[in-house]
Amino acid sequence: MRLQYPSSIRIICLPCTGKVDLIHLLRSFEKGADGVYVVGCMEGSCQFTSGNLRARKRVEQARALLNAVGIGGDRVQMYNLSSSEAPRFVEIAEEMTRNILALGPNPIKIARKKAAA
Amino acid sequence: MIVAKQKPIEEILEGVRGAGRILVAGCNECVTVCEAGGKKEVAVLASALRMSFMNQGQEVKIDEITLERQCDREYVEELRKLIDQYDVVLSLACGVGVQFLAETYLRTPVIPGVDTCFMGATEQRGVWTERCQGCGQCILARTGGICPVSRCAKRLFNGPCGGSTRGKCEIDKDLDCGWQLIINRLKELDRLEDYEVLLPIKDWSKERAGGPRRIVREDVR
Numbered sequence: 001m002r003l004q005y006p007s008s009i010r011i012i013c014l015p016c017t018g019k020v021d022l023i024h025l026l027r028s029f030e031k032g033a034d035g036v037y038v039v040g041c042m043e044g045s046c047q048f049t050s051g052n053l054r055a056r057k058r059v060e061q062a063r064a065l066l067n068a069v070g071i072g073g074d075r076v077q078m079y080n081l082s083s084s085e086a087p088r089f090v091e092i093a094e095e096m097t098r099n100i101l102a103l104g105p106n107p108i109k110i111a112r113k114k115a116a117a
Numbered sequence: 118m119i120v121a122k123q124k125p126i127e128e129i130l131e132g133v134r135g136a137g138r139i140l141v142a143g144c145n146e147c148v149t150v151c152e153a154g155g156k157k158e159v160a161v162l163a164s165a166l167r168m169s170f171m172n173q174g175q176e177v178k179i180d181e182i183t184l185e186r187q188c189d190r191e192y193v194e195e196l197r198k199l200i201d202q203y204d205v206v207l208s209l210a211c212g213v214g215v216q217f218l219a220e221t222y223l224r225t226p227v228i229p230g231v232d233t234c235f236m237g238a239t240e241q242r243g244v245w246t247e248r249c250q251g252c253g254q255c256i257l258a259r260t261g262g263i264c265p266v267s268r269c270a271k272r273l274f275n276g277p278c279g280g281s282t283r284g285k286c287e288i289d290k291d292l293d294c295g296w297q298l299i300i301n302r303l304k305e306l307d308r309l310e311d312y313e314v315l316l317p318i319k320d321w322s323k324e325r326a327g328g329p330r331r332i333v334r335e336d337v338r
Binding site for chain 1: 125126127157160161164165166167168169171172173174176
């Protein structure tokens with residue numbers, strides 16, 4: 001298909017989204033990521049039964065914590081799609097990029113720059 | 118195990134306000150099992166605190182450690198060399214661990230990061246329920262292995278009260294009546310005649326009513 005998606009996105013491959021832990025999401029923001037989204041298989045079709053459902057819960061936990069510490073919970077999202085949906089993958093990538101651009105840079109990154117100046 | 122739940126991050130932030138060096142100390146025992154204060158929760162809380170302080174433009178040093186137990190001197194001693202590097206220790210252990218740290222290190226404030234709730238069991242992941250109140254005089258042998266002290270809202274000793282309806286307690290329609298559970302279990306054991314035997318008046322002095330408790334065993338001292 002040769003579809004293009006925003007070049008600002010870095011993909012981290014995992015065997016299953018069930019591997020995503022809350023600390024992985026938080027560390028991304030601590031290191032300055034503007035947004036993180038987890039793309040899991042469709043709900044009900046996890047090869048490991050509940051990996052994607054667990055991932056969604058962890059994303060929700062991350063959202064709550066990021067809201068509480070003033071980073072903004074909307075910077076982290078969970079999406080579900082099947083591996084054959086390349087056009088949907090691109091759609092999600094573009095949607096997430098739009099949302100993050102609207103939210104602006106991660107406040108941690110700004111604070112770090114200020115501290116270094 | 119002792120079951121605890123994490124305090125809201127807002128309350129924790131309030132507790133450590135003004136500190137420039139914070140040690141987040143977890144415990145590898147009960148609070149790890151109930152996912153409130155183990156190594157993972159320490160890492161998550163420390164990360165959240167770091168982000169919160171950075172976001173407010175404050176430079177705060179936040180370190181992490183998880184002790185094997187915070188209720189044993191030998192493990193608590195592991196902090197001896199580190200403790201002076203911190204303005205405050207945020208302990209994610211149960212109330213026992215927090216107090217043990219505080220008693221051991223007099224010059225460093227120790228604040229709790231969890232609310233210690235009860236002695237209980239894991240029903241399923243994310244669901245814990247109370248099973249024991251440490252009353253100091255176990256009567257489980259008489260009640261089919263189900264405790265009226267911890268499972269009955271009124272801690273009744275000889276059958277249910279009038280608030281027991283269809284096996285549920287009047288304080289919560291989802292809460293089993295402890296005495297209904299006991300009767301059901303005695304039926305299963307074919308020992309329903311035990312239900313007819315009156316339990317004697319309990320000596321509550323062995324419970325918390327008798328003041329802080331202590332056990333001394335000369336044979337193992």
